[in-house]
Amino acid sequence: MITKNDIYDITKEKFCPYAGAPSPAFIPLSAGITYEDPHYHVRRFNGDHYVFEYVLNGSGYVEINGKTVRLDAGDAYILCPCTYHNYYSDPRTPWRKVWFNGQGDLIAHLMNDYQLNDNCYIRGGDAKGKYLLQILETIEKEPIHCINELALLLHHHIVSFSEVHNGELLTASCGLLMKNFIEQRLTGELSMEEIAAHVHLSVSRATHLFKEEYNVTPYRYYLSRRLEIAQNLLRSTGMPIQEISKLLGFPDYRHFSNLFKRWTGISPSDFRHDSSKREDYVKSG
Missing domain, CATH: 1.10.10.60 (Homeodomain-like)
Structure with a gap:
């Protein structure tokens, strides 16, 4: 959701909104692909939704809990509501990334269950972005009657992300x-x-x-x-x-x-x- 306090500089982006009715616990907002753009920059001063993004190509920077990190192809990140969202392309090698935005208690519970309660990122690992791409494809194909499929795919993405972020593949x-x-x-x-x-x-x-x-x-x-x-x-x-x-x-x-x-x-x-x-x-x- 865009407010007057948000600052966007986006010129090359595929945007697919969810057009169906939300459920009480899950509100899909939109999905899309950000294409290579050296001027891409998003600042969201009081984010009211979750942001799930995966870098397909190129590089960019994301501010995670006060620290700016560089992310490259194969990396992914999650930004939580009520936090400052600041992310932008590397102007020399601008990124292409797939993303999904959503709200609701379902996401909050999943994030808590898989110990992802803060803004976070992963480098590579098994989270290859396939579930975010499937979310995008699902909304494109049927933007109205797809809420259950979106919930399942997002669950899979969070599990895959968590396995890498929490080191579960090595220590669990x-x-x-x-x-x-x-x-x-x-x-x-x-x-x-x-x-x-x-x-x-x-x-x-x-x-x-x-x-x-x-x-x-x-x-x-x-x-x-x-x-x-x-x-x-x-x-x-x-x-x-x-x-x-x-x-x-x-x-x-x-x-x-x-x-x-x-x-x-x-x-x-x-x-x-x-x-x-x-x-x-x-x-x-």
Whole structure:
């Protein structure tokens, strides 16, 4: 959001606003690409939204908590609300970068969960900007009905960023590494063999360590998280059940429906119907 106190010098930028309705917890604002421009400079004196950016080419400078750092291709940064945002191109090798801006408690909770509570940056690592590019592509393709896809993609980006920023790939427990690996793959099929291979352990050993830390097996955690997302989408959106199944990467609708019923004791359509009745009851009360 631009205010009279913000100073922008932007002449070469692709700007794609989100045009749909926000949810109470998540407000996507816009995404885009900043192209090579030696005069690019943004100063935002009291930022009211989160800024997620990834440098595709070239170089630039970002003020992070009072210190100016140079960022190059492969680097990424996050700027938080209620902080001073100041970033600009290196005029000799101006950057090209992809970005996403958003607001809401969902982002705040994710940032807190993954220990990213301040303005921060990473150099290289596994955060290759693919999720920010996918966010941009999603808004371009369907700017109105994409809020759930945007929330999932942003979650993946924050997890990927956090793994590098917090050094989790080197220092975290095997259980946490498996948990983060699972969280990044909730929209597709995942086997226990793949989970165990990620931490170079046998299936039995990986299962034991994960259960010891989280009191549940890795695969059961994976299924529970996918079905938790499905329940949230059924409860809070009008997305067709077949689309929810497809979004979460289930091989077909029947497989999704059978698994959902085994897990919850109720079919997806009945779950949505019951949730709607409860909501109407609360409103009428």
